[in-house]
Amino acid sequence: MFYYQDYYLAVILPCLLLTIFAQMNVSSTFSKYSRVRNHRSMTGAQAAEAVLRANGVMDVRIERVAGNLTDHYDPRSNVIRLSEGVYDAATVSAVGVAAHEAGHAVQYAVGYGPIKLRSAIIPVCNVGTRLSFILLVIGLALYSEPLFALGIVFFSLAVVFQLVTLPVEFNASHRALETIEARGLLSEDELSGAGRVLRAAALTYVAALLMSIVQLLRYVLIFLGRRGRN
Secondary structure, three states, X not given: OOOHHHHHHHHHHXXXXXXXXXXXXXXXXXXXXXXXXXXXXXXXXXXXXHHHHHOOOXXXXXXXXXXXXXOEEEOOXXXXXXXXXXXXXXXXXXXXXXXXXXXXXXXXXXXXXXXXXHHHHHHHHHHHHHHHHHHXXXXXXXXXXXXXXXXXXXXXXXXXXHHHHHHHHHHHHHHHHHHHHXXXXXXXXXXXXXXXXXHHHHXXXXXXXXXXXXXXXXXXXXXXXXXXXX
């Protein structure tokens, strides 16, 4: 079995570096294509509306939200919120990001399975995430195997949520790019740029999942190591 320092060097460190790279990559890619104006001068808000209409979704509002890369779809209020750098921007990045968020709205409208599953498990996963670290710390401090094991179970719920999120994000991007191409919202070169933006964003979800998996494995190894010494 790996010593903990070997585990960090062999597993956790590469995942941490991938996470850092993914964050830097999405920022740099978004920034690059935020300087490329699309040939139709279509803003992010207009692109989101176009994707919604192309998929027969008419009851979703589109609003501006403060911040950078704070774009999201809120299913509770049925609103797409686009950041300041996307809502009014007529760039390749803005169209790609806005269309992706519209893709999430379409998923809810058509009853896409994985997003329904993700919505169903959100309450349990939120509670599990908040409790997991508390139980893990207390379990280690008190040398309590039951508490530490329960912390591992709760932490695994967060991993499950991230795992379910992957197909949701990839599918939203696929719907976005498919509609952009079918409706001619971007030229071929611009569509390629939008795809790069969305793939860079998807990599952050992949990196986060890998990091959570190796953390979960670390907790399991600690648990098994302590049991082996008892």
